[in-house]
Amino acid sequence: MKTLFCAILGFVLTGGPALFAQATPQESLLVLSKVDRTLTIVDPVSLKAVAKVPAGDDPHEVVASADGRFAFVSNYGYGAYHTITVVDLVAQKVQRTVDVGPLRGPHGLAFAEGKLWFTAEVAKAIARYDPESHQVDWVLGLGQNRTHMIDVFPGASRIMTTNVNSGTVSILDKVTVQPQGPVPGAQTDRPNYVQPHGPPVDWNQTVVSVGKGPEGFAVSPDGKEAWIGNGLDGTVSIVDLAAKKVVETIPAGIPGINRVKFTPDGRLVLLSSLRNPYLTVFDAASRRKIRQVPVGHASEGILVQPDGARxxxxxxxDDSVAVIDTKTLRVIGRIAAGHEPDGLAWAVRR
Incomplete structure (x- = not known):
């Protein structure tokens, strides 16, 4: 009877199946299950789930706030849905569901400068959500088809996205536009007018053609280049971010490339695939394939531990998350975190 009572109490407290009654660790691995529609909080030391929280319809990507107290989940559905689920990681429950209205198909996520940035595929746009005001406070249309993943650079002065069906990436640079004053010598009926909010800001978009079906991409730790995985032709496009152009296309031979990640030291590039059983590893400097790590029947989300160890x-x-030792590039464990795990994130509570 006591066990049943604890299970019922846990269900109430977490808002979902109460198989766990442990506090969220200071550092935690977050795993989305698309089929179960849950976010699993995993202790990265024991590799055991400590809580499961509802994550909304068709959860695909997840990111943590800078203070590690909240997780944001995109509810995708190829445009069928238009919500972002906010999870309180300390209380282990949904804090709120944000309706982003016409910004349908939210997918890629990034947390920067205290705000959540996301792609909206059907709207062909990117947008920003303010967790303080609980409002979408900025939207920018890109005019590209299936804007999918997003990276926001330090200071939020540059943003990069992949656009799957357009076969492009967008590089967006924030610029200050100098206001045009009156023509010298001309009469004006607004002699006391002062621009109330400072000089206007604009975004310059550079569209770079890459391979077919670009989805996952990663920016090198030094910010100099981006590797883009082209899922439909199995190639990798390397973009020089200063020149804003493709400088090399690697015939990687990886059909269904899904996600791309650098290790924190910038030495290795990792590529998952929806259509082969390996995590493929490249040496970033030589651009050469150095290992194919068997992980299961196929793979999607990739996350590298902040210290680069795993x-x-x-x-x-395979309904599991493979754990790989970065030094040996061998699978050293498995995490059970629901059916069809996908998006991964790391949360550090500060």
Whole structure:
């Protein structure tokens, strides 16, 4: 009877199945299950789940706030949905569901400068959500088809996205536009007018053609280049971010490239695939394939532990997350975190 009571109490407290009654660790691995529609909080030391929280319809990507107290989940559905689920990681429950209205198909996520940035595929746009005001406070249309993943650079002065069906990436640079004053010598009926909010800001978009079906991409730790995985032709496009152009296309031979990640030291580039059983590893400097790590039938999300010691890979068909030692590039463990795991994130409570 006591066990049943604890289970019921846990269900009430977490808002979902109460198989766990442990506090969220200071550092935690977050795993989304698309089928179960849950976010699992995992202790990265024991590799055991400590809580499961509802994550909304068709959860695909997840990111943590800078203070590690909240997680944001995109509810995708190829445009069928238009919500972002906010999870309180300390209380282990949904804090709120944000309706982003016409910004349908939210997918890629980034947390920067205290705000959540996300792609909206159907709207062909990117947008920003303010957790303080609980409002979407900025939207920018890109005019590209299926804007999918997003990276926001330090200071939020540059943003990069992949656009799957357009076969492009967008590089967006924030610029200050000098206001045009009156023509010298001309009469004006607004002699006392002062621009109330300072000089206007604009965004310059550079559209770079890459391979077919670009989805996952990663920016090198030094910010000099981006590797883009082209899922439909199995190639990798390397973009020089200063020149804003493709400088090399690697015939990687990886059909269904899904996600791309650098290790924190910038030495290795990791690529998952929806259509082969490996995590493929490239040496970033030589651009050469150095290892194919068997992980399961296929793989999706990739996350590298902040200290670079381990790699986590969502093996969706196998209902597990593979844990890989970065030094040996061998699978050293498995995490059970629901059916068809996908998006991964790391949260550090500060």
């Amino acid at each position: 790699i986590f890979v969502s093996c969706s068909p």
